[in-house]
Amino acid sequence: xxxxxxxxxxxxxxxxxxxxxxxxxxxxxxxxxxxxxxxxxxxxxxxxxxxxxxxxxxxxxxxxxxxxxxxxxxxxxxxxxxxxxxxxxxxxxxxxxxxxxxxxxxxxxxxxxxxxxxxxxxxxxxxxxxxxxxxxxxxxxxxxxxxxxxxxxxxxxxxxxxxxxxxxxxxxxxxxxxxxxxxxxxxxxxxxxxxxxxxxxxxxxxxxxxxxxxxxxxxxxxxxxxxxxxxxxxxxxxxxxxxxxxxxxxxxxxxxxxxxxxxxxxxxxxxxxxxxxxxxxxxxx
Amino acid sequence: xxxxxxxxxxxxxxxxxxxxxxxxxxxxxxxxxxxxxxxxxxxxxxxxxxxxxxxxxxxxxxxxxxxxxxxxxxxxxxxxxxxxxxxxxxxxxxxxxxxxxxxxxxxxxxxxxxxxxxxxxxxxxxxxxxxxxxxxxxxxxxxxxxxxxxxxxxxxxxxxxxxxxxxxxxxxxxxxxxxxxxxxxxxxxxxxxxxxxxxxxxxxxxxxxxxxxxxxxxxxxxxxxxxxxxxxxxxx
Ligand SMILES: Nc1ncnc2c1ncn2[C@@H]1O[C@H](COP(=O)(O)OP(=O)(O)O)[C@@H](O)[C@H]1O
Ligand SMILES: [Mg+2]
Numbered sequence: 001x002x003x004x005x006x007x008x009x010x011x012x013x014x015x016x017x018x019x020x021x022x023x024x025x026x027x028x029x030x031x032x033x034x035x036x037x038x039x040x041x042x043x044x045x046x047x048x049x050x051x052x053x054x055x056x057x058x059x060x061x062x063x064x065x066x067x068x069x070x071x072x073x074x075x076x077x078x079x080x081x082x083x084x085x086x087x088x089x090x091x092x093x094x095x096x097x098x099x100x101x102x103x104x105x106x107x108x109x110x111x112x113x114x115x116x117x118x119x120x121x122x123x124x125x126x127x128x129x130x131x132x133x134x135x136x137x138x139x140x141x142x143x144x145x146x147x148x149x150x151x152x153x154x155x156x157x158x159x160x161x162x163x164x165x166x167x168x169x170x171x172x173x174x175x176x177x178x179x180x181x182x183x184x185x186x187x188x189x190x191x192x193x194x195x196x197x198x199x200x201x202x203x204x205x206x207x208x209x210x211x212x213x214x215x216x217x218x219x220x221x222x223x224x225x226x227x228x229x230x231x232x233x234x235x236x237x238x239x240x241x242x243x244x245x246x247x248x249x250x251x252x253x254x255x256x257x258x259x260x261x262x263x264x265x266x267x268x269x270x271x272x273x274x275x276x277x278x279x280x281x282x283x284x285x
Numbered sequence: 286x287x288x289x290x291x292x293x294x295x296x297x298x299x300x301x302x303x304x305x306x307x308x309x310x311x312x313x314x315x316x317x318x319x320x321x322x323x324x325x326x327x328x329x330x331x332x333x334x335x336x337x338x339x340x341x342x343x344x345x346x347x348x349x350x351x352x353x354x355x356x357x358x359x360x361x362x363x364x365x366x367x368x369x370x371x372x373x374x375x376x377x378x379x380x381x382x383x384x385x386x387x388x389x390x391x392x393x394x395x396x397x398x399x400x401x402x403x404x405x406x407x408x409x410x411x412x413x414x415x416x417x418x419x420x421x422x423x424x425x426x427x428x429x430x431x432x433x434x435x436x437x438x439x440x441x442x443x444x445x446x447x448x449x450x451x452x453x454x455x456x457x458x459x460x461x462x463x464x465x466x467x468x469x470x471x472x473x474x475x476x477x478x479x480x481x482x483x484x485x486x487x488x489x490x491x492x493x494x495x496x497x498x499x500x501x502x503x504x505x506x507x508x509x510x511x512x513x514x515x516x517x518x519x520x521x
Binding site for chain 1: 337339358359360361363364368369371374375376377378379380384387388389391392394433434437
């Protein structure tokens with residue numbers, strides 16, 4: 001049981017990091033990025049291609065993250081401009097449809113060009129005993145990445161001037177503008193950051209299981225579930241929800257069967273919406 | 286007479302293609318307090334939002350000193366030195382009082398002197414420094430909204446009905462804080478339904494009705510004007 005829960009936490013930290021990117025972009029401008037998982041896969045495939053070309057991991061990883069960050073930046077500066085001109089429901093719908101389109105295009109391109117490409121990162125080292133369970137080193141390093149990224153985000157949002165400005169736009173966009181904060185700049189920066197975070201998730205996950213070209217949709221769905229359960233717009237909520245769902249997922253896979261895990265995760269999200277519409281740590285604007 | 290700090294010329298603005306404001310012209314000189322008075326629906330909020338870049342204008346222009354503001358975004362106008370306190374406050378509800386204040390100074394990092402100034406004006410805010418803005422009383426939220434606006438060291442403070450939701454006592458207190466700021470030399474433009482309060486603060490006033498300036502003059506003259514007394518001060 002301990003082993004299953006620890007595995008759940010390893011998975012959960014990655015899920016949390018995955019959900020954070022989605023939740024931030026939604027909280028800032030109402031765009032539900034349905035290409036978030038595809039961003040992760042795209043980053044992974046860039047890294048995998050570079051590894052194939054015999055670059056070292058230390059070169060491939062930064063290049064992959066920069067590439068996916070640039071893709072995010074470019075999409076925000078082009079496709080998202082008309083979206084942010086709209087208000088309310090229209091903005092949500094157009095944003096969601098455009099990003100669904102982007103996700104489909106990324107999926108199609110990757111499956112067409114690199115159908116059998118995949119990213120696995122093998123970390124050599126003996127398993128480490130934790131609470132009497134021997135944990136594989138890959139999972140631990142992956143969790144470490146997610147933890148460090150989570151802590152860095154926490155510090156950024158709590159203590160940096162730009163991080164606080166970001167939260168202010170999420171809480172009250174008009175109030176933020178009156179303080180001299182340009183919401184468009186904040187949204188663009190965070191959209192690119194969110195894409196980089198997606199790439200980071202792919203790297204962390206690739207240390208326990210391969211990231212394949214067709215894996216994007218599943219990651220997007222997971223990100224969506226985590227963001228909903230955590231409360232759209234809440235960073236700490238996303239991590240809390242990630243860990244909760246990670247544990248729920250490994251425990252149900254172990255005791256019931258993995259075929260039913262997705263349904264249990266979706267049910268958890270549905271139950272959250274019914275009983276806590278604003279998520280674990282979310283707040284209604 | 287000091288030179289004009291804010292010059293609004295024949296400004297028109299509205300909603301969904303229909304003008305609510307028609308060709309409003311007003312000016313505020315440096316160091317002056319000016320009131321825009323009018324009843325509910327007269328267009329006061331529309332006028333202030335158009336000046337501050339929160340609402341697109343359809344005609345006319347706004348100048349701040351030599352700078353043309355027309356067409357600039359609200360954040361640029363804020364950075365140019367106009368701080369707007371909307372009637373709904375627009376605070377950041379789940380951030381502390383101190384975080385709200387420090388965002389008022391965005392993107393400046395050195396805020397100590399200004400923070401002390403705000404805490405001196407509103408000691409209540411210092412006591413509540415760590416509390417979330419959303420959990421404070423209406424009067425405290427009003428102080429925080431004004432305090433946040435002051436953090437940017439504005440050259441012009443614009444307030445929309447600062448007495449909204451306040452008891453008569455708190456409303457009077459809010460105006461005495463504004464009077465202190467005015468005595469310190471801050472330039473103020475305030476829109477208000479509570480005409481006696483506004484005219485007690487202001488040097489000059491404009492009467493806005495149906496989106497047009499109907500009358501303007503020294504505050505004392507307006508306060509004595511039979512039409513103004515009848516329409517806005519409950520004198521029959
Ligand atoms: N968001 C809006 N959409 C459409 N009409 C509006 C809106 N806000 C105000 N109005 C209309 O504009 C006119 C002036 O309103 P407002 O500027 O709020 O007046 P005041 O602040 O003096 O009470 C009113 O007739 C009001 O109905
Ligand atoms: Mg109004």
